[in-house]
Amino acid sequence: MTELVLIIFSAALVNNFVLVQFLGLCPLLGASKKLEGALGMALSTGLVLTIASALSYSIEHLLLIPFDVEYLRLISFILVIGASVQFTELLLSRISPLLHQILGVYIPLIASNCAVLGVALLNSNAARNLAEAIFYGAGAAVGFGIALILLSSLRERTDEEDIPAPFRGPPITLITAGIMSIAFLGFTGFPQT
Amino acid sequence: MATATVIFAGIAIVLAILLIVSSHYLSTTENEVIDKIESLLPRIQCAQCGYPGCRPYAAAIVTDKADINLCPPGGNETVRRLAKFLGSDFSPVTKYSTTANLNEIAFISEELCIGCNLCLRACPVDAIVGTHQSMHTVISDHCTGCRLCIPPCPVDCISLVSRNA
Amino acid sequence: MNFPINSSPHVLPITSVPIIMRHVLYALIPSTIVYVWYFGFGIFINMLIASIAALISEAIMLRIRNRPIKPSLADGSAIVTAILIAFSIPPLAPWWLPVLGASSAIVLAKHLYGGIGANIFNPAMVGYAILLLSFPVQMTHWIPPQIENLGFQNIDLWSTVLYSVTGSLPSNLNLDAITQATPLDIVKGGLKNGISINELRSGPLFSQLGGYGWEWINIFTAFGGVYLLYKGIIRWHIPVSLLTSITIFAALFYLYDPNQNLSPSFHLLSGATVLGAFFIATDPVSAAATNQGRLIYGASIGALTYAIRTWGGYPDGLAFAVLLMNLMVPLIDRFTTPKIYGQQQ
């Protein structure tokens, strides 16, 4: 159990997917304009990450390895991710059409979020078991969510300020993200898996 | 090779079926979004955006991805609000130079009006009253200053005046 | 007779931004004196260089942004940032270290976000973190306290200036020989190698309460802090909650195992704890707005500082703790808005 908690903790803070490993930067910049949107995005990505890591683990261990077709790993993971993104989009448009509208193209783009495929591949490389794989996915999702929510709440404040014109929008967001990742360096050296 | 093909196709088919089933249960309505966007528009129904009214424009933004900078009466302020709500980028209104606004309302000159009824039909908010062959008038509290009544008037008897005058 | 029309209230202002900044500088005087007493004149040189660099970069940024230069330079906020950076870099440092720290704090953390009042991160801590990550060697070359001859070489003012400018020391001194790790560093490294706290604290760099010399610097910093509280420049919420939370955590773990964990007094009186509590975390721009929010903010900084010192990779975690809590401020503000009069049930 401690092992599982440690997996989440390490994936969320110490090796934060976004701020330390620099995965999934596209949605970080795209979907962090407003806190509500960021929250929706964080939840959707979390759902995709968890479903995808569970599904890809099952496919790998139940189909690919027994039938000795491991070279299909990448392409079948992509298939799984695509499907779970589609499912999440359907779910979101049902639960909150407003959020669906606000997030727009960024929901389908979760499929191309390298963090998602990254989690699936890292799980497979690190030879984690099912529970570990799911917790790792969830931890990555928590880390992504934390980064996204913090950045969006900061952006709501900075966007209202008198920022020099060349730095308005994406530049200042990237600088903020950079300083965030400096702050997250404070977690280096913490116990991790 | 054959196993690989079968397995891959199998995964794809199973996922496809799951998605089709879930899409059947998870159908969506977009009315809520349209309502919200409509409430951000000035709603003076001037049709200058190219859509017959504010609601059709709101619907177009949601479904057809129409540009958000087509509303001249709302001006850049409205674009800013829409951009903030939709999380898209701001670009200034370019469509018209003179715009309809709530501070001006239509006024029908008594001497000139011939009671042709054309303006009455053009008014989107029923702010003009009058009947055939007699003088028409504008209910100032109802008029939104959309200027749609001006082009149809055959005798050019409609002008715009300040709302408070 | 015609009189001018003004909006109410018609009162003379009680205080102003420059006055606040000036009081902050006054409050740093006692700790500076003690610092010089223990570590020599290096900090003066760093303060001077950092202040000049901060003022120049502030002026350049204001010029580029087409904002009035004079009032912003005169408000003293850039100097406060520079002085805080000078406090956090080693007394014996090459000149470009304070220059880089101060200018990156002013340009990156302050002006790119819109100047005074708009920065979301504490500029001094951004400057410090950038220096620490980019130049870890130079940033950890601390000289040991020079008083009560502990066998360390004394470095006079001239040699310090010379080192700062040219990077060379008098021929009889060797940089590696005269520099030492800070007490917190020693503890961190020692614990990793299985040496117990008691053994570590018998070393020459330690005294009864904390690191040798550091304890008095911290105590005199606290005097400055009390002066700020007395003058109403800062409110008590952040310093009290920060110091309390660090004390509570330290006490709990110390009671659990005094051989593996430092005592609360050591945590309070070494490193940047007190400076952080009264001068860094209280930077109003990047702190939470309401009293309630400030309690949460201060307490979390204390807890994070303790956690990073104990389990993290850096000997003193205050800078990172402050930056991490800067990230949280908008969320804290959102959830600590007071109930408006007459609007509750």
Place this chain on the structure above:
Amino acid sequence: MLKYPLFQSFYGGVHLESHKNTSNHKQIARDFLPSRLIIPMNQQFGSDAIPSVKVGQLIQKGEVIGKPAEKNTTAVHASCSGRVGAIEKHPVPTAGKVSTSTCVIIETNDENNIAAQKPPLFKNHLDKLTAINHAGIVGLGGAAFPTAEKLNRKSSHCEMLILNGAECEPYISCDDLLMQEHATEVLRGALAMMEIVGAELTVVVIEKDKPKAIEAISNAIETIGSKCIRLTDIPTMYPTGGERQLVEALTGKEVPSGKYPIDVGCICQNVGTAYALDCFFQLGEPLINRIVTVTGQGVKNPQNVAVPIGAPIVELIKFCGGYDGEVSQLILGGNMMGYTVDTDQLPVTKSTNCIITTKKATTPKPFEIWPCIRCGECIPVCPVRLLPQQILKAYENKNFEELGKLGLSECIECGCCDVVCPSHIPLVENFRKAKHLRMQEIKSSELSNAAQKRYELKTQRLSSQHANTEKLHADLKESIKESSKNDMIKAAVERSKKRRDKK
């Protein structure tokens, strides 16, 4: 420097430097007789009075010159005897600004006897309230709300009458002096009010910086011997004098937003109002005088003066020795919530409690302004618990939704946040502008809502018309088809009949 008390009777507030001793060491001057009066018809909250005199008419002090326009508003009386010089529009200070109102202008004569009046007799409760209205009595704290209307709240039970002698504005001392010199009358007035509203308790609230007034009132309470009057001295803290703050300080209850103190069982009345009521009940004298503090560095003899309503400020200043050197500002009301006027040709109205003249050196504005450094000093001083710094930000970004959420409309414009702001941002001024903008926004959104509804109705009507026409056409077509079918059948039947007939 400011000190924040750790324990406070109401939330927020600031300690301000007192300037009361400029004016509170002299007795109230009672011999001020202006050469002419400009008596405005819009002195009270609500609709204006209608002038009931003619130009040239001789009138006596205390005579009605303006009749209430509606049943529940107050009358206006002549404050001195004289001749009506004109009835014309004249600039008048009202609720925070100078506007024009119809005024009766009276050239006074020396004959300063009050028209024969006697103590009024009342048949019943309602009669009493009407009489108070006809005596022109309004709240003298500054808002000029008709007293009868405030006392006439039968629907809610009133537990406590709060007699407001807090007087927290740093310059004003008119209530202080009134309590010192007329403690008994004030308390008698309060007892009369208590009887009207049916309260069981009256609490006289005085700030601790007025020891003489406290002494006078406590002596008077002993003399009267009533057990239902209590005196509370509260710490000097601005803005204790605010109704809502007083209620919070005394009862711990908050007056809900948009409601009045009576909704939590309290009624607040100014001590001046109680005095005016007593004068009316005892002597039959309507409200024609009020005590005005003339103070500040710009006047030679700062003091409190009993001023006939309508006296021009310029004459009042002359009475107090005239201007002392160059005056830079003329403030009506206190320096915290009062407003500057550009001319001294305005009349004193029922709501004018203080006139402050300032000199160049002490003129506060304009200051050098820095950007907000989010120091948060404005937050703990706001008595309404708003977040001034965030309201300012929302106003600068024209974020009306946010302004509504932050409770802009609850701002009482007390100015506490302005006082403590180290960046010298004119917060209250900005909030006033923000309120104005927000009102405009709300108005136009109401218009838009109405337009949207009408548009929806029209589209519905058109589409249903369209549908009806379509349906009509379809029906017609159908019926034509039907009829042609029937015809064919008939024809067929006919034909078969013929054939049968042939056989």
